[in-house]
Amino acid sequence: MGILLEISENLQRGKAKNVKELVQQAVDEQIPAEEILEKGLLAGMNIVGEKFKNNQVFVPEVLMAARAMNVGAALLKPLLAQGDNVSKGKVCIGTVKGDLHDIGKNLVKMMMEGKGLEVIDLGTDVPAQTYVETAIKENCQIICCSALLTTTMPVMGEVVRAAEKAGIRDQVKIMVGGAPVTESFCQQIGADVYTSDAASAADAAVELCKAAC
Amino acid sequence: MTNRERFIKTLKCEPIGGQVPTFELVFFLTMEAFGKVHPSQRYYSQWNQMSYAEKSLHMNEMAQLYIDTAKKYGHSAIFVHPNPGDLEHIQWLLELIREKSGNEYFIMMHGDPTWGIPDGQTMMDFSIQMYEEPEKLNEESAKRVENALETARKLDERGHLLDGFALCSDYCFNVNPFFSEDAFDELIVPYLKEVIAEYRKMGYYSIKHTDGNIMPILKQMADCKPDAIHSLDPQGGVSLPEVRKIVGPDIALAGNVNCGLLQTGTDEECRTDVLRSLREGMENGRGYIFCTSNCAYTGLQLNRYEMMIEIWKEYGNYDRMKF
Incomplete structure (x- = not known):
């Protein structure tokens, strides 16, 4: 079995310690960091994401895989910074004003990072203006809003407005999600994309970033 | 029959005729409905400094508010959120409700020692423990079960004024459960089964609540033998007839009125959903409790809840089914 496949498979099983050792081994074998990231770590997370969408794995397995991904990515980060590697896109994410629920938001963030996107986490209880100011300052392609309460959903409309x-509406896509949110x-x-689960949100975000490039 | 008797017969899945029982896990809208803060939203910072007379006024007022809510909306059961929540005050509240309303209402309170979905801050640590130290989680579960049963025993010894427990640990998101079937079997089922069986031995009924898409773990939940399963969340894609097929005719079903739609839908959409839920729930002629798929939550428009209750009054009667 190739080492990249081993990285991917250990990541899928959430074996952070093994992933760390294997990534280090791959680096020592002079495999380019970009290749380790793409064909090892991100390939593994993609499979986890697909299985999550198909109800073959559940949130704890995704979290374990994400932990393994982060451990491996931390080893690669200094090497990637030396090259021309750029993230696949930039997203600012938060739970809207008045809403303190963060489970869904955190899952989406993790899945997006697992797809190679750079995610700025604004936390919970985020005013509409903060999303927009962050998107401008950080040059985000996507604003991602989460809400668990029907009473806080209207803030998503405020973000759009x-x-x-x-004046950035044509430069940024706005994604919405959360238990009561619908298509x-x-x-x-007037938001751009609704997704019903974290894995689909990450897929959609990657597509939006590709289209924006 | 009293409301309590009707509720209990429904939990036993016996036919009752007449009006389908209704209740809410929480009816938070007491300020709009009665001009009073819901007991669970109160913060008594100087409780211990109060004279007995003052405490008594507060306790009586809370007890009366629960009863008034049940009376106004035709609820058969009262879910209490004792505040303060220690055993002494739980017992005091139960005594007051029974003094004021006798055995008219089924009374329940929280009593779920099983793990639910952890919050966003602790979810990663919890997940790691699930896979790396499940035995530690199970040790903690065993302690939590014992604590829950200890409370139940003490309330039993003090006159058994409580009728049952609502087991409210949420297991599911809208899309799927937090726990895989295997994890659910290992971490939840033994403790859920035990606590329900022990509650039953003491004469308590158990209503197992969870939001979200319960379908992948429904059979496992049903095998733990709760008296009722609550929420049946349409936002999680849960269909009442599908649930009935899986759990069979001997576990009561409660909920299924789309509480998100009550907030965001049109009057017509809400009416259609309420009627659907009533029709599907009443189909078996027994074992159905009408209520929202969560609770009458803060922020819900009171008139929407009242509209739901008006439809229930008109259509929720086994003796004059209009479907």
Whole structure:
């Protein structure tokens, strides 16, 4: 079995210690960091994401895989910084104002990072203006809003309007999700994409970033 | 029959005729409905400094608020959130409700020692423990079960004024459960089964609640033999007839009115959903408790909840089914 495949398989099983050792071994064998990242770590996370969408694995398995991914990526980071590696896109994510729930938001963040996106986590209880200011300052391609409460969902509409008012609506895509959020709500407030689960959100974000390039 | 008797017969899946029982895990809208803060939202910073007379006024007022809520909306059961929540005050609250309303209502409170979905801050650590130290989680579960049973025993010894427990640890997201079937079998099932069996031996009923898509673990939950399964969350894609097929006719089903839709839908959409839930729930002629798929939560429009109750009054009667 090739070492990259081994990295991918150990990552899928959440074996952080093994992944760390294997990534180090791959680095020592002079395999380029980009290749280790793409064909080892990200390949493993992609499989985990697909299995999650198909109900073959569940959130704890995703978290374990993400932990293994982070351990491996930390070893590669200094090497990647030396090359021309750039992230696949930049997202700012947060749970909207008035809402302190962070489970869904954290999962989406983890899955997006697992796809190679750079994610700025704004936390919970985030005012509409903060999303927009961050998107401008950090040059994000995507604003991602989460809400668990029907009573806080309307803030997502405020984010759309704030982006319009700031004149960046055509430069940024707005994604929405959370237990009470639906496709029709997404359309109603003028957001761009609704997804029903974290893995689909990460897939959609990658596609949006590709289209933006 | 009293409301309590109707509720108990429904939990036993016996036919009752007449109106389908209803209740809510929490009816938070007491300020709008009665001009009073819901007991679970109160913070008594100087409770221990209060005279007995003052405490008594507060306790009586809370007890009366629970009863008034049940009376106004036709609830058959009262879910108490004792505040303060120590055993002494739980017992005091139960005594007051029984003094004021006799055995008219089924009374329940929280009592779930099993693990639920952890919050975002602790989820990673919990997940690591699930895979690397499951025995530690199970040791903790055993202690939690013993603590829950200890409370149940003490309440039993003090007159058994409580009828049952709602086991409210959430296991599921909208898309799927947090626990895989294997993890659920290892970390939840033994303790859920034990606590329900022990509650039953003491004469308590158990209503197992969880939000989200319960379908992948539903059979495992049903095998733990709760008296009822609550929430049946349409936002998690849960269908009442599908649940019935899996759990059989001897576990009561409660919930399924889409509480998200009550907030965001049109009147017509809500009406359609409430009627659907009633029709599907009443189909078996027994073992169905009408309620929202979570609770009457803070922020829900009171008029929407009242509309739901008006539809229930008109259509939720076994003796004059209009479907």
